[in-house]
Amino acid sequence: MSLWVVLPAALLVLLLAAFVAWRFWFFHRNPPRPIAVGTDPVCPADGRILYVEQVELRPDTPDPYHRRVQQAFGISGPWSVIATYLGILDVHLVRAPLAGTLRLYPIQAIGANISMGQSFIFAALRRPLPLGQRGYLDKNEFLGVEISAGAQRVLLVLMADWWIDQIVPLVDDGLQVERGQVIAKIQMGSQVDLWSPAGALTPLRAVGDRVEAGSGVIARAA
DSSP, rough: OHOOOOOOOOHHHHHHHHHHHHHGGGGOOOOOOOSSSSOOBBOSEEEEEEEEEEEEEEEOOOOHHHHHHHHHHHHOOOEEEEEEEOOSSSSSSEEEESSSSEEEEEOOOOSSSOOHHHHHHHHHOOOOOOOOGGGGGGGGEEEEEEEEEEEEEEEEEEEOSSOOOOEEEEEEETTTEEETTTEEEEEEEEEEEEEETTTTTTEEETTTTTEOOOTSEEEEEO
């Protein structure tokens, strides 16, 4: 058989084997994580910080994503948002930033999920994702998670990419969770936003920083 036939065929087999290993083993891995000491919120996801912003939620909030979050959680006023983008090589398990009571708020997709590919590019460049590149925030499937303990309260918004529109909660609504505990899995390329009341937390991570769920602290309690 010609070498020009064997080599492309062998390369195709290797690429297929690499994809299968990534998709059905590497992507679903759950490596042990030492949880950061203290009580400050730990990073909820692996990846790179995509943006750190202050948001004002009002009855006439113009941003569709902010309106979806506002309606899902029933919140208003000023909030801080720290977004983490999970790349294709990152662990896709989400961890609880704090210990407390967990509540789940499914947010249905508006039509079909769309690609978050632009987030991959800006995360790789370690630049903040511009507002004009965030169309998926208006449409894609979300899972809202609220964790509260006494005066402390944080919200997570887990987002699914268009490849596989599935976010799988791994804990039940109303459960008491530990700081750094695995609480959900996002099936493909994705994003996790940490929302906190303005002034409650001081972000310790900047745009482009690489973070690791559980083992790193993402913000300090004010």
